[in-house]
Amino acid sequence: MANAKTVRTFLGLNALFSLSVGAGFLIAPGPLADALFAEPAEWQPIVLRILAVGLILFGSGLAVIARNRFLTASQVKFISVMDFGWILASVLLLIVGGHVFTDLGQATVMAVAGIVAVFAVGQLVGAQRIVPPLSQASVTTSGGKIMAAVSRTVNAPADVVWRVMNDHPGYADVAGNLSRVEVVTGGGLGMQRRCYGPKGENWLETCDLYEDGHAFGFRIHTEAEDYPYPMSDLQGKWSVEDNGNRSKFAILIEAEPKGNLMTQTLFKMAAKRQFKVILIDLADAWAARMEREARA
Structure with missing residues (x-):
């Protein structure tokens, strides 16, 4: 910054x-x-x-x-x-x-x-010159899990925000760890999308929560053979709240790392800062697109 x-x-x-x-x-x-x-x-x-x-x-x-x-x-x-x-x-x-x-x-x-x-x-x-980021992120640990969250208020109505959030192929344009996202089957609850990493590695994600116009969630299939991250369980929730001409969207990630206690502890220490950077960058890029489309 x-x-x-x-x-x-x-x-x-x-x-x-x-x-x-x-x-x-x-x-x-x-x-x-x-x-x-x-x-x-x-x-x-x-x-x-x-x-x-x-x-x-x-x-x-x-x-x-x-x-x-x-x-x-x-x-x-x-x-x-x-x-x-x-x-x-x-x-x-x-x-x-x-x-x-x-x-x-x-x-x-x-x-x-x-x-x-x-x-x-x-x-x-x-x-005195530090300006807090508009996207507010936090990373906490509880038990064996990591909870990472980010939220951002944008100058865009909820319907525009929801439309951008549901552009699954376009998700790769704002997520720095993804090169491509494709919808495999369905829409809404039960929908599956395939995500590709920068080296071609890929995995499925299944929509296990869907509230039209408000929120959706995905369970990531970390058991995929070439899934690149040391996670035994990973879930995410994306949501939007209406506030007139402005809206607030949020992302909540819940992850459980693989390995023994020492491996998990080391991963959590490293992940705290990395998760925060990734989520803020993602929210900033998403917000820019939402506000751009709201002005169009």
Whole structure:
């Protein structure tokens, strides 16, 4: 998202700086302790190693967050609060225990705090420019299942939205993971459609819910031989609510991953962010078509 470019840049620089400093402390704690502290002591390299681990974990987390296309202002502000905490701790450390450092050590603590301050301020400025996506998505887990949902209000009447939602071949134009969709048989409840992935893999989906003008649902046949995703069960519901000249559509996906407990846990961790991105992109593309057809 263009409106998150500034904050993602500062988060990335913050991550790179934290990882670099952490790596230095981890690789050469002894020489650095000799340079930073006035009187050598056995605890100093140990402290630097502990600090290195914390910085590497922090930097790695920032690197992941910086790649998130849908950052929220609250996430960025929390990170900036952590940065200001580092700055405050550095000031207190120099006031209370400045005597344990060499002149180079004191200068290094102040320089690092100053650089962190630049990151913190840049992140806060960037956070003010973040505009929440119009498509609101959430991903939660309960038991062994993942529930992913997205909703979007559009400037289009419900009949137009419903017509677009029921254009099953056209679904491939807005779903980034599909190359083609074809109706195999029927219409409404019991209808079957075949979906094709980008590499030609395909599977059937059966309509198991149909409320004309309001909602429909599909059960995905994940038992297909070349079904590309590690799901033992997958169901989706698409719905629309009328609000005069505007409408609100929603998609709800319920998935149960395959594998043992560890495999499922790892998949859920990875899927949370990925599901959200996929659903927001899908809803944005769908909304654009709905509003375009409403204006025609």
